Amino acid sequence: EDQVTQSPEALRLQEGESSSLNCSYTVSGLRGLFWYRQDPGKGPEFLFTLYSAGEEKEKERLKATLTKKESFLHITAPKPEDSATYLCAVHSQGGATNKLIFGTGTLLAVQP
Amino acid sequence: KAGVTQTPRYLIKTRGQQVTLSCSPISGHRSVSWYQQTPGQGLQFLFEYFSETQRNKGNFPGRFSGRQFSNSRSEMNVSTLELGDSALYLCASSSALRGGLNTQYFGPGTRLTVL
Numbered sequence A: 001e002d003q004v005t006q007s008p009e010a011l012r013l014q015e016g017e018s019s020s021l022n023c024s025y026t027v028s029g030l031r032g033l034f035w036y037r038q039d040p041g042k043g044p045e046f047l048f049t050l051y052s053a054g055e056e057k058e059k060e061r062l063k064a065t066l067t068k069k070e071s072f073l074h075i076t077a078p079k080p081e082d083s084a085t086y087l088c089a090v091h092s093q094g095g096a097t098n099k100l101i102f103g104t105g106t107l108l109a110v111q112p
Numbered sequence B: 001k002a003g004v005t006q007t008p009r010y011l012i013k014t015r016g017q018q019v020t021l022s023c024s025p026i027s028g029h030r031s032v033s034w035y036q037q038t039p040g041q042g043l044q045f046l047f048e049y050f051s052e053t054q055r056n057k058g059n060f061p062g063r064f065s066g067r068q069f070s071n072s073r074s075e076m077n078v079s080t081l082e083l084g085d086s087a088l089y090l091c092a093s094s095s096a097l098r099g100g101l102n103t104q105y106f107g108p109g110t111r112l113t114v115l
Helices: none
Strands: A003-007 A010-014 A019-026 A030-038 A045-050 A056-059 A062-066 A070-075 A084-092 A106-111 B005-007 B010-013 B019-024 B031-038 B042-050 B053-057 B064-068 B074-078 B087-094 B110-114
Touching: A003 A084, A010 A019, A019 A030, A019 A084, A030 A070, A045 A056, A045 A062, A070 A084, A084 B042, B005 B087, B010 B019, B019 B087, B019 B110, B031 B074, B042 B064, B042 B074, B074 B087
Parallel strands: A010 A106, B010 B110
Antiparallel strands: A003 A019, A019 A070, A030 A045, A030 A084, A056 A062, A062 A070, A084 A106, B005 B019, B019 B074, B031 B042, B031 B087, B042 B053, B064 B074, B087 B110
């Protein structure tokens, strides 16, 4: 059964203190791995899509990487506005469908 | 381009009632997926519609149903509401062509509370 596990569940950082969030997955053929950011009371906001091991993508203070078993979201010199829940999701092979399997997220709090 | 819109944003219902939620996808997007988000289970896939046809369905009881119209707008219906149906219901749209992999963009969600 396809599965996505995110760690840690919660992370508290000081402003400027870099860290990484982990997303490990078990799927029957990965077609794509997605990172989303979700603020309280809002829908998830798309950040990145990664398709194959070794791929990396960057956006401002965020950098996502992908291996055959896991993905990391690196946050460099975070600011308080980076506080949010970060969600990882996978799209596995299995026909023409857009079904995403989500992890339970990492709640990030960045203190000034 | 306008984003995904969902109405209503908030709903309060009592057990046994039914509810209909609406989703308007991004213009030009033909795929609409629905997810249920709860603190305990996270985001769980309900179903996906593409060109008015249900393409996939998650592990939810038959009380959960949906449909898509010719303009790609979608509705989901929950009948005989239970307390456990209280959740944030999220709609996501993508431009997915049949067999393709495209990014899903989410709406703000409808917060359903069942009393």
